[in-house]
Amino acid sequence: MAETNDGAEAQGNEQAQPEQQTRKGRLYGRKWKITIYKPAYKTGEDGNPTDERDPEHDTEMDVSQLKCEFQTKATTETAVQIGTLVVYNMNAKTEKEVIEEGFQISVFGGYEEGQYGEIFTGDIVQIFRNRENGTDYCLEIIALKGMQSLFMNHVRSTIAAGSTPRDVVDAVAGQADKKVGVGEVSEELPDQPLPRGKVLFGTPAKYLRDLCTWNDAVYWEGEDGKLTVETVEQEIPADRVLYLKPNTGLVGTPVYTDQGIQIKMLLDARVKLRSMIKIDDEIIQRQALQIDPGSGQQKSDQLPQKEQFDQDGEYQVFSVEHHGDTWGDEWTTSVVGVSRNGRKGFLTAVQGKGQTMK
Structure with missing residues (x-):
């Protein structure tokens, strides 16, 4: 993990505030970790790799010591979060591996003595190489979070009459081709039951969007990869x-x-x-x-x-x-x-x- 101390220093002494409302530690001495992942595959009985993924053994390529620029954006208007990573002057062999095999990036950032955590983790959708000037080459990576699980997934199921909005969330997540983990779901979602059964045939995003529209709620994929659904009036901890x-x-x-x-x-x-x-x-x-x-x-x-x-x-x-x-x-x-x-x-x-x- 690469570290540097060129961050801006917080000035002055903060007046005492409740612990949960203040920023702990010093805001200088930057700390980060930037990783690109390559997929691993299970080995067959003959010792040769198969087409079956082995996520537990994916290869991490730590590029933290290179010059990296990142930009991420998330909004409650859409469940998809966007991340852009630019890595400068990678060696040719590593760059080729990333272009051919890279499938995911993660960015962690913060401070040595302060807060530090995940900024973004997403699936790569585009990689291209550019020349910035006469000496510097950069590899630009665009990644999305929530696209694979919510918009490029598919659910085929039915729900019975009397099902509540929470039941719909569980059915959409649990019956999708690629199951979606369920994280925080607002307890303030109404308990109004469906008057009749319903067929689910489409993307999880389609049904979650409809559910949130009618229940004053929003949804997105949390940093743990699990689905989050919150109502607008939900109390903030x-x-x-x-x-x-x-x-x-x-x-x-x-x-x-x-x-x-x-x-x-x-x-x-x-x-x-x-x-x-x-x-x-x-x-x-x-x-x-x-x-x-x-x-x-x-x-x-x-x-x-x-x-x-x-x-x-x-x-x-x-x-x-x-x-x-x-x-x-x-x-x-x-x-x-x-x-x-x-x-x-x-x-x-x-x-x-x-x-x-x-």
Whole structure:
């Protein structure tokens, strides 16, 4: 595992906050591990490899000591997460093996004395080689998380009359061609039973999307590879709330947009979809009105700013991006945060508990 100490140092002494709301440790002394995986296959009785995969013995290719740049993005609008990895100046033999056999990448990042964890793990969908200048060659890898299990999978099953939404989740995951592990499923999903039986024939994503649309919920594949389904009103546990200030990793000034509050911080692997970030609303940059020159009125597609600000300064992570350069300066996490009650214009937007868009 490669390490370097060129990260930015957090300044000042943070005022005491509850342990679950602060960033532990120092935010310098970067630490990372970047791995590319090659598949392993089981051996037959004749000693020759077969076509049957042997996941427990997949080959790890650690490229952490090379210059690597990564960028990942996850959003609650879609269950697919995207990751891009650029590796510089690999030797020809290793590069050839990656191009021909690489099937998965993983990126871990953080700090030597602070938080450290998984940034992204995904299946490779494209690899290509580019020449950046006269001396540097780079291998660019694009990977997706959740595509194989949710969108390129297939389920053929039936569910009986009286089945609940939780039963549908279990049937979709358990009866798929490639079984999907079930992780956290909200206990707030309604218990309303199906009035009649139903045939399931399609991708898991199709049925999960329908279920979430009608139950004010979202779904995605968690970092453990298991399916997560959460309702919009589900209470956020205290250990998923991050209190963010300039001396605890906040970079620049949060900015108001119609999509939500844009917040940038030093890289933090703990920031996940639908976790919470608490900031001081007073430091958020406001947005000027957009006036239509023809009518002299405010443009109709600009949302009222009052809809975006949370009275407690607590914003749920609607989308999260991680950016890192192991030999450069970039080492940040950027999020779009929305009020705990959601925001207008998306799948679910509520003004108070108990209200929905249905």
